[in-house]
Amino acid sequence: xxxxxxxxxxxxxxxxxxxxxxxxxxxxxxxxxxxxxxxxxxxxxxxxxxxxxxxxxxxxxxxxxxxxxxxxxxxxxxxxxxxxxxxxxxxxxxxxxxxxxxxxxxxxxxxxxxxxxxxxxxxxxxxxxxxxxxxxxxxxxxxxxxxxxxxxxxxxxxxxxxxxxxxxxxxxxxxxxxxxx
Numbered sequence: 001x002x003x004x005x006x007x008x009x010x011x012x013x014x015x016x017x018x019x020x021x022x023x024x025x026x027x028x029x030x031x032x033x034x035x036x037x038x039x040x041x042x043x044x045x046x047x048x049x050x051x052x053x054x055x056x057x058x059x060x061x062x063x064x065x066x067x068x069x070x071x072x073x074x075x076x077x078x079x080x081x082x083x084x085x086x087x088x089x090x091x092x093x094x095x096x097x098x099x100x101x102x103x104x105x106x107x108x109x110x111x112x113x114x115x116x117x118x119x120x121x122x123x124x125x126x127x128x129x130x131x132x133x134x135x136x137x138x139x140x141x142x143x144x145x146x147x148x149x150x151x152x153x154x155x156x157x158x159x160x161x162x163x164x165x166x167x168x169x170x171x172x173x174x175x176x177x178x179x180x181x
Contacts, residue, residue: 030078086165115149
């Protein structure tokens with residue numbers, strides 16, 4: 001039995017789940033999410049929690065069991081608390097601004113880079129434009145938008161300039177040692 005898959009997913013107060021065949025819809029105070037799960041995984045609502053069951057102990061079913069449970073747990077967390085991903089901007093003159101819902105990055109190019117948020121995603125800038133926070137209820141989408149922002153100017157190893165995750169460690173290189181005489 002999968003250690004992750006066998007755990008029931010408790011539904012917090014204010015969160016409801018509707019299971020219709022292989023489609024699961026979760027509603028909460030922050031919004032609503034829906035997802036189709038694999039047809040062989042059985043999802044039921046029992047005693048205020050979601051339970052995922054698998055048909056056999058085949059390798060593929062064991063893998064899908066834990067995956068399905070994790071995806072559903074992320075949906076429940078998203079509609080009740082939400083997700084956020086924080087990025088830091090390092091470099092002289094590098095900063096981010098908000099122009100309505102759009103994020104505008106000034107990161108050493110000859111032009112500002114504008115990033116429009118997909119539906120359900122909001123941006124917040126703090127610390128005079130040196131910190132960007134991506135908020136949303138869909139964990140996959142929050143991570144995907146954060147990757148897109150980071151890819152505009154990834155951190156470089158010599159000076160550390162660029163956009164990085166708040167918890168990311170950038171390995172620094174020494175650079176030139178000087179001309180040998």
